[in-house]
Amino acid sequence: xxxxxxxxxxxxxxxxxxxxxxxxxxxxxxxxxxxxxxxxxxxxxxxxxxxxxxxxxxxxxxxxxxxxxxxxxxxxxxxxxxxxxxxxxxxxxxxxxxxxxxxxxxxxxxxxxxxxxxxxxxxxxxxxxxxxxxxxxxxxxxxxxxxxxxxxxxxxxxxxxxxxxxxxxxxxxxxxxxxxx
Numbered sequence: 001x002x003x004x005x006x007x008x009x010x011x012x013x014x015x016x017x018x019x020x021x022x023x024x025x026x027x028x029x030x031x032x033x034x035x036x037x038x039x040x041x042x043x044x045x046x047x048x049x050x051x052x053x054x055x056x057x058x059x060x061x062x063x064x065x066x067x068x069x070x071x072x073x074x075x076x077x078x079x080x081x082x083x084x085x086x087x088x089x090x091x092x093x094x095x096x097x098x099x100x101x102x103x104x105x106x107x108x109x110x111x112x113x114x115x116x117x118x119x120x121x122x123x124x125x126x127x128x129x130x131x132x133x134x135x136x137x138x139x140x141x142x143x144x145x146x147x148x149x150x151x152x153x154x155x156x157x158x159x160x161x162x163x164x165x166x167x168x169x170x171x172x173x174x175x176x177x178x179x180x181x
Contacts, residue, residue, distance in 0.1 A: 001039035008032055013055055017096035018176045025095060028056045043071040059098065060090040078111035083126070092135055097174070104130030104143055104168075112151070122160070123148030132170040141169035147178075 013027035033051035040046060046068050053061040069081035084105050089098035106128030114120045127144045147164030164178045 003037040003039075005035045006033070007035075007051075013096075016053060016061060018178075019096035021095040025057070027095075029053045029061070031061075043074065045069045057093065057095075058091070059093055061087070062089070063087045076111075077114075078109065080107070080109045082107055083128075097134070099132050099134045102130065102132040104128060106143065106145075118152060118154040120151050120153075121148065122151050122162075130168060130170065132168075137170075137172070139170035139172070143168035 009029075009031045011029060011031075012023070013029045014023045016029060016031075017027075031051055031053040033049065035047065035049035037045060037047040046066070048064075048066045050064045051062070053063075055061060063086065065083060065085040067081050067083040069079050071079050082105070085103070087099060087102040089100075092098050092100075106126040108124065108126035110122075110124035112120045112122045123146075125144070125146045127142065129140065130143050131140045132138065143166070145164065145166040147162060149160060149162035151158065151160045159181070161181050162179070164176075166176045166178075168174050
């Protein structure tokens with residue numbers, strides 16, 4: 001009951017940095033990632049991941065994380081757990097957030113609510129403390145994230161709409177909104 005994954009991706013950098021300055025500069029990235037998930041007894045599982053992104057402005061993004069998850073109810077699509085994440089960049093860049101260290105822990109829950117055989121609503125929420133340092137600024141504070149949207153799965157076709165809001169309070173408040181399909 002071990003699941004392994006390897007990823008390679010070439011894309012614009014906006015999905016990793018939420019910065020219109022990076023979009024205007026036309027930054028791109030090549031990312032290599034690995035992840036592992038181990039199913040444990042009594043509906044528990046553990047996972048870990050590592051990703052290295054090479055940004056077209058000669059910067060490098062390193063991210064890692066681990067989580068412990070529990071599905072408290074058999075047959076109900078709901079998972080809760082604890083996650084720890086770390087992010088750093090090799091160079092400081094004024095166009096986008098490039099922390100020397102960004103460490104966070106969070107409690108989370110995610111699940112799906114089936115509405116019909118082809119329509120469900122997916123949602124996720126997390127809350128936890130974190131620490132970040134960038135240039136001369138550093139801070140400790142809470143972060144939260146909420147996301148969700150409908151998912152249509154019909155005859156092998158899957159279409160999802162989603163929206164999210166993330167906010168962290170470190171040396172200053174950082175808020176991000178995302179929408180997509």
